[in-house]
Amino acid sequence: MSIDIKAPTFPESVADGTVATWHKQPGEACSADELIVDIETDKVVLEVVAPADGVIKEIVKGEGDTVLSEEVIAIFEAGAAASAPAAAPAAEAAAAPAAEVTTDADKVGPAARKLIEENGLDAAQIPGTGKNGGITKEDVQNFLKNKPAAAPAPVAAAPVVNVAAGERVEKRVPMTRLRATIAKRLVEAQQNAAMLTTYNEVNMKPVMELRKQYKDLFEKVHGGTRLGFMSFFVKAATEALKRFPAVNASIDGNDMVYHGYQDIGVAVSTDRGLMVPVLRDTDSMSLAEVEATIADFGKRGREGKLGMEDMQGGTFTITNGGVFGSLMSTPILNPPQTAILGMHKIQERPMAVNGQVEILPMMYLALSYDHRMIDGKEAVQFLVTIKDLLEDPARMLLDV
Known part of the structure; x- marks a missing residue:
């Protein structure tokens, strides 16, 4: 059954919003109430969750697109199975280590993976409390809060490898809507x-x-x-x-x-x-x-x-x-x-x-x-x- 995923209802003081991050991609399995997309407005970032177990069939509004209140942003297929597992046998046949990597990656949720990448963390060091030992967004936040000294090490080491001596680096990042x-x-x-x-x-x-x-x-x-x-x-x-x-x-x-x-x-x-x-x-x-x-x-x-x-x-x-x-x-x-x-x-x-x-x-x-x-x-x-x-x-x- 196809379901329209709509942007939240914005109050009168908010005209529209911007699609900030898609945490799920077409064909990727979603559980009911799992975060699938963030929509940024002038005041807050709103979270949109999956209406049921299933997959995203089509993304109508991509990241950076402007959306109006209750506008359709994606098509969701309730009860459908993820298309990703079809490639699993080939990966298993290619090499055993590849299967192990896929399994470890699956233990990290999309929101948690984003936090890990932003802070340069090693997922192996973060204890998971989710299903089957999976790492949730809250696990990463607790890790950052309880072990602040552990995060900077990988971040400090990365630029030394890629930046030549004396090079003056600049990074241009678009200002968020908020x-x-x-x-x-x-x-x-x-x-x-x-x-x-x-x-x-x-x-x-x-x-x-x-x-x-x-x-x-x-x-x-x-x-x-x-x-x-x-x-x-x-x-x-x-x-x-x-x-x-x-x-x-x-x-x-x-x-x-x-x-x-x-x-x-x-x-x-x-x-x-x-x-x-x-x-x-x-x-x-x-x-x-x-x-x-x-x-x-x-x-x-x-x-x-x-x-x-x-x-x-x-x-x-x-x-x-x-x-x-x-x-x-x-x-x-x-x-x-x-x-x-x-x-x-x-x-x-x-x-x-x-x-x-x-x-x-x-x-x-x-x-x-x-x-x-x-x-x-x-x-x-x-x-x-x-x-x-x-x-x-x-x-x-x-x-x-």
């Missing part, structure tokens, strides 16, 4: 907004001591969810947004839209580019819920499984360059939002406290804002409010 869209939006944000940045610093010692005192109990009570710093910043920002509604607003043409809720986006760095999934109604979320949701965003972001629904909306954004070692930066607005908070590295510095010099863990904070919507006074007071709440976390609980 990264091109991100670049366009960042440029537009600077061109279309009266962007200004104000800075302050916060003493992280109170939050660090509170976290140290309760992190083990917190993890035990909340089923393994770890207590990090981001949840404190989300809750502090939520309280500050309630006090300064203009920072939580957006501009739509000549209208100023004030939001009666706090949906905070958290910037997540992925291989495909920067993504900003959104925490919904943060005022009603607990610290544990914030931490668990952010951890889930990070995991799905690395696996390329963040959906469009995760990133739509948002009234404010927090970005944390400190995880990469940034001491200070100027974050760029995420339109149509009017403000974004930048967190940075916690650095011990000598500080004057009541006439005495103390070594304290300090963090620079940066608030970029649209001066068309927010006055400098409001921006500074907003940032000072976040600083005060973090330096005395009890104030968030007492709402003072």
Whole structure:
């Protein structure tokens, strides 16, 4: 039975998509729900899976082709057997080692094979947890995460063989649709907004001591969810947004839209580019819920499984360059939002406290804002409010 494989239904904000990678080719066996093709849009990469056991009969849209919502991209033959095994007897008759190579290759799934090639890994070193010891995409990701030192060796050795001494090598790679869209939006944000940045610093010692005192109990009570710093910043920002509604607003043409809720986006760095999934109604979320949701965003972001629904909306954004070692930066607005908070590295510095010099863990904070919507006074007071709440976390609980 022939089945039309169609592109996913795109939301109204997405006009079309691009076929990024076909993981299965015509005649190749597919299992039900197995990944067969990735479709890249302006916001996310969508995965299309096989509707049943069978084979792809015909690919209608090749890699790089533009597709519309629900457009037919391939013809699938349900229940059909793969055509590849017909060549197997000839391979077996030619030489025994060739059969062994084919068997080993079959143990590596298409998505896993792509990751292995991109990272220059040796499949023989990766333990497989799939059917009959097969290597899945998750096996490769776990291998990269648990053994980061093992991956660079093959990559470093390869260029020495092929590149002559003194040769100046260049590599031209087309910008992905997602990264091109991100670049366009960042440029537009600077061109279309009266962007200004104000800075302050916060003493992280109170939050660090509170976290140290309760992190083990917190993890035990909340089923393994770890207590990090981001949840404190989300809750502090939520309280500050309630006090300064203009920072939580957006501009739509000549209208100023004030939001009666706090949906905070958290910037997540992925291989495909920067993504900003959104925490919904943060005022009603607990610290544990914030931490668990952010951890889930990070995991799905690395696996390329963040959906469009995760990133739509948002009234404010927090970005944390400190995880990469940034001491200070100027974050760029995420339109149509009017403000974004930048967190940075916690650095011990000598500080004057009541006439005495103390070594304290300090963090620079940066608030970029649209001066068309927010006055400098409001921006500074907003940032000072976040600083005060973090330096005395009890104030968030007492709402003072």
